Amino acid sequence: MTLSDSADAPVNEVVLEAVGLTKHFPVRKRLRDLLTRTTAAVHAVDDVSFVLRRGQVTALVGESGSGKSTVARLLAQLHPRTAGDLLLHGRSTRVRGGRAFRAYVRRVQLILQDPFASLNPVHTIRYHLTRSLRIHGNAGRSAEDLDKALADLLTRVSLTPPERYLDAFPHELSGGQRQRVAIARALGADPEVLLADEPVSMLDVSIRLGVLNLLRDLKERLDLAILYITHDIASARYFADDTIVMYAGRMVEGGDSETVTKNPAHPYTRLLIESAPDPDRITGAGDAADVGGAADADRGHGEPPSLISPPSGCRFHPRCPHAMPRCTVELPPRHDIGDRPGHWAACWLYDPATVTAEGPGSAAPDADPSVPPPPALIRQDGTASVGDAR
Numbered sequence: 026m027t028l029s030d031s032a033d034a035p036v037n038e039v040v041l042e043a044v045g046l047t048k049h050f051p052v053r054k055r056l057r058d059l060l061t062r063t064t065a066a067v068h069a070v071d072d073v074s075f076v077l078r079r080g081q082v083t084a085l086v087g088e089s090g091s092g093k094s095t096v097a098r099l100l101a102q103l104h105p106r107t108a109g110d111l112l113l114h115g116r117s118t119r120v121r122g123g124r125a126f127r128a129y130v131r132r133v134q135l136i137l138q139d140p141f142a143s144l145n146p147v148h149t150i151r152y153h154l155t156r157s158l159r160i161h162g163n164a165g166r167s168a169e170d171l172d173k174a175l176a177d178l179l180t181r182v183s184l185t186p187p188e189r190y191l192d193a194f195p196h197e198l199s200g201g202q203r204q205r206v207a208i209a210r211a212l213g214a215d216p217e218v219l220l221a222d223e224p225v226s227m228l229d230v231s232i233r234l235g236v237l238n239l240l241r242d243l244k245e246r247l248d249l250a251i252l253y254i255t256h257d258i259a260s261a262r263y264f265a266d267d268t269i270v271m272y273a274g275r276m277v278e279g280g281d282s283e284t285v286t287k288n289p290a291h292p293y294t295r296l297l298i299e300s301a302p303d304p305d306r307i308t309g310a311g312d313a314a315d316v317g318g319a320a321d322a323d324r325g326h327g328e329p330p331s332l333i334s335p336p337s338g339c340r341f342h343p344r345c346p347h348a349m350p351r352c353t354v355e356l357p358p359r360h361d362i363g364d365r366p367g368h369w370a371a372c373w374l375y376d377p378a379t380v381t382a383e384g385p386g387s388a389a390p391d392a393d394p395s396v397p398p399p400p401a402l403i404r405q406d407g408t409a410s411v412g413d414a415r
């Protein structure tokens with residue numbers, strides 16, 4: 026699909042859909058495993074499902090090791106999936122390289138965290154962008170067409186005048202300018218989907234906002250579907266329409282970004298938000314240029330589990346102050362929170378029967394009565410609230 030085609034497509038149309046995406050990385054066998062015939066694996070991503078829509082940013086948020094980059098790589102088809110499906114415009118896709126892979130990456134482009142590593146230092150910006158345009162058949166027929174396409178790409182990412190940048194080498198540019206070149210290179214494919222894996226986390230705090238604003242502008246002008254991967258839930262609120270929270274390879278909460286960040290339902294999302302150092306960054310009242318600063322702040326309150334033998338039931342239960350016996354054995358399904366359409370959490374706290382029967386915190390070894398219950402639960406019309414059941 027070209028940009029002119031996409032202008033006729035319905036607004037908010039689903040472009041890419043992940044259905045039960047799962048990725049287990051086999052772990053090298055030890056002698057004992059050979060004898061017992063067991064196969065250990067890192068359960069990096071389990072049963073992840075979501076949609077990316079035209080003209081919308083979806084944030085994928087979680088602490089280090091939660092599986093975010095693996096999801097991006099599965100969507101980019103850089104990893105074969107263990108299970109699940111990937112639908113592009115409703116059609117199942119599974120490519121193994123060659124022409125099919127090139128056709129897919131023309132539509133779905135990945136932008137990596139480190140723009141310096143992704144640009145070859147011995148080549149100019151002209152080389153990088155020309156290569157992208159040529160590979161994806163967008164270089165035109167003449168030298169003039171190519172020059173115009175190059176100038177358009179640099180102008181789109183606000184590197185103007187283009188001639189100042191075309192013959193520069195990556196090391197001659199700032200980190201923010203390099204990331205803009207990486208974005209321009211992705212746009213050279215004329216994609217429908219951008220997978221942005223921590224696109225600003227390696228940039229200076231002062232220039233993060235400019236790059237996020239650029240991505241938002243591109244989303245609006247080109248109707249791109251963007252997956253924005255980040256540690257920083259505050260920047261998701263600022264930048265993304267929808268937010269999905271991942272913990273230990275599983276999705277635990279989703280909904281529109283404002284609801285998920287203002288009224289988080291899952292205890293893990295609440296922990297992520299409470300761990301953000303500056304509350305103004307969440308409310309949006311602070312200096313917006315500070316987005317991305319909480320990268321390491323979300324590691325508190327215990328450690329993430331081993332993904333080789335993840336906890337049974339809800340993977341967050343060993344760290345959860347509200348854990349109940351059912352959480353330790355049974356995987357929670359998605360429960361609608363009911364405050365805003367589309368807001369859900371995979372948590373037994375939103376099952377009134379379980380809360381009444383077991384009581385929040387009854388299986389939390391270090392339950393802290395001072396930890397407030399999830400507010401959304403109190404507003405549910407079920408027979409129990411966290412407060413009653415304690």
Ligand SMILES: Nc1ncnc2c1ncn2[C@@H]1O[C@H](COP(=O)(O)OP(=O)(O)OP(=O)(O)O)[C@@H](O)[C@H]1O
Binds near residue numbers: 050087088096256
């Ligand atoms: N190629 C691989 N082989 C084995 N294990 C892997 C591989 N790639 C990722 N993992 C493991 O999968 C899990 C998820 O990793 P992933 O990089 O997707 O997490 P992440 O949320 O993106 O973390 P970060 O924010 O630190 O990049 C981790 O335990 C990681 O060690």
